[in-house]
Amino acid sequence: MTMISSATPPALVPTPLTIAQGLVADIATAQAQQANLEEQIATGSTINQPSDNPAGTYEVMTLGASVARAQQYVSNANNGLGWLQEGVSTVNQAISVLQGVAQAVESISGSALSGQQAAITGIADQINSAEQQLAGLANAQYDGQYIFSGTSSQAPFDSAGSYIGGSAVPTRTVAPGTQVQIAITGDQVFGSSSSTTPPITGSNLQSSAASGLLGTNGLLAQISGALNAGNLSGAQSLLSPVQSFLGKMENAAAQLGAAYQNMQAFSEQATATQQALQDQLGAVQNVNLPQVSTQLAEAQQAYQQALWATAQTAQTSLANFLLP
Structure with missing residues (x-):
């Protein structure tokens, strides 16, 4: 009689490639967030394209009219x-x-x-x-x-x-x-x-x-x-x-x-x-400069941290490759 094992399968160990891909995605996310916040500060508006806030875009159009x-x-x-x-x-x-x-x-x-x-x-x-x-x-x-x-x-x-x-x-x-x-x-x-x-x-x-x-x-x-x-x-x-x-x-x-x-x-x-x-329009559209400035500083810090982590992973992977 064949017994079916109920043991939990072993957890997948992330490979260097998976880790690298995740770190690159983090860099892209942090970079996009930073660029978005910089655009908000430059334009004074939280909505610069409809994709920024679809519901807010509709409200801005209605209030603008x-x-x-x-x-x-x-x-x-x-x-x-x-x-x-x-x-x-x-x-x-x-x-x-x-x-x-x-x-x-x-x-x-x-x-x-x-x-x-x-x-x-x-x-x-x-x-x-x-x-x-x-x-x-x-x-x-x-x-x-x-x-x-x-x-x-x-x-x-x-x-x-x-x-x-x-x-x-x-x-x-x-x-x-x-x-x-x-x-x-x-x-x-x-x-x-x-x-x-x-x-x-x-x-x-x-x-x-x-x-x-x-x-x-x-x-x-x-x-x-x-x-x-x-x-x-x-x-x-x-x-x-x-x-x-x-x-x-x-x-x-x-x-x-x-x-x-x-x-x-x-x-x-x-x-x-x-x-x-x-x-009302300003409350929906205008930038809260102190708040967005703080968010930008945090985004810049997250971006730098993502770059540092990616650099460390790259160094470790190269060392593993060179070691016998």
Whole structure:
């Protein structure tokens, strides 16, 4: 009867070749680790190719896209703030000019009573100058675009003072699915004159005031024309529509101011979101320099030890070969 031995087989004794191969593998591993850590220190990033950290690479790509969107929202909000600031400033200047017109019209009666025709002519000249100033403000631009022309690229008013800009107002996207208006159309501030309204001359007083401030047929031209024709009562009767336009301008300034405050809040929110996402991205990608420097020193030491061990094995193998 044949007996089957249950004795444990003898352990394999590593050969010099096996030992040498293992030591060479250790050198390659230590060298690769050292090179990887040196690259991280040089680039400041723990992920320099997808194979470094596949899961981290996906997270970096996702966070990077989110950071880019947040940066765009910040840029949009800042651009919108510039538009709105220009709009508020321009409307406030227009209010100041029109207040001067109202004061000039109010002074007509005093000048007439004193028989100062030169003063009446001066008032007419003042109002003509005010119309030119307002026309310049109505065609104000920001970043190469007319701020009161809506989404249209052409000047908002023609020479007759008629509004010919767009009806839609420009907006800026400042958050996902959120847009904020950055301007108002010029007809909301300066009205729109009709090209068919004849100017006031002599006793020819229109039954209704011009529907716009600007141009050859606008309200200011009506006042100036009445003064030059000696129709002082006609000019004075147009004080009420001037004051109505002042009210429209003040409402426009308030609307733009509220939009500015709203845009500022979105700008701060987008900036905070961008910073938070940037911090998350940095936590995944950025190198912890003290930690990686320590790891590099350890890797360099392991590499030197692997070289030394390989050298010792090589010497022993050669001695064994030479000995009888």
